[in-house]
Amino acid sequence: MDQKHILVAEDVADNLLLIQSILESSGYMVSVAQNGAEAIDLVTSKLPDLVLMDLSLPIVDGWEATRVLKAQDATRHIPIIALTAHAMQGDREKALLAGCDDYLSKPIDIVEIEQVTADWLARSQLDGGYPAVLDS
Numbered sequence: 001m002d003q004k005h006i007l008v009a010e011d012v013a014d015n016l017l018l019i020q021s022i023l024e025s026s027g028y029m030v031s032v033a034q035n036g037a038e039a040i041d042l043v044t045s046k047l048p049d050l051v052l053m054d055l056s057l058p059i060v061d062g063w064e065a066t067r068v069l070k071a072q073d074a075t076r077h078i079p080i081i082a083l084t085a086h087a088m089q090g091d092r093e094k095a096l097l098a099g100c101d102d103y104l105s106k107p108i109d110i111v112e113i114e115q116v117t118a119d120w121l122a123r124s125q126l127d128g129g130y131p132a133v134l135d136s
Contacts, residue, residue: 008051009052049124063098081101
């Protein structure tokens, strides 16, 4: 089995280090972006297997970065999991409407990140690729 590649878009250094450590200790290759514009560029060029996207990023926020990536043929199949402090009622639905495939709220729950990441990556192995979840 080849090593899965995850891009983490997060601008808070402590959160980024924690998430990167969790993912790398689980055996994943991790790339990082500290703003939404960088996330768009890296996802488009590296085509990771999964993206963890903070929605409150500088330059281009995670909401817009997700919309851009889901609008591109080359990247729309890549699952994007919102990882955000936006945890009010209705925020999960807003994230899903923006194109996120799943939603995790902060503060970071190590077990939850490990489980959700593994679940989404397992789908690609079972299905031979991700379905175009939002296409209708």
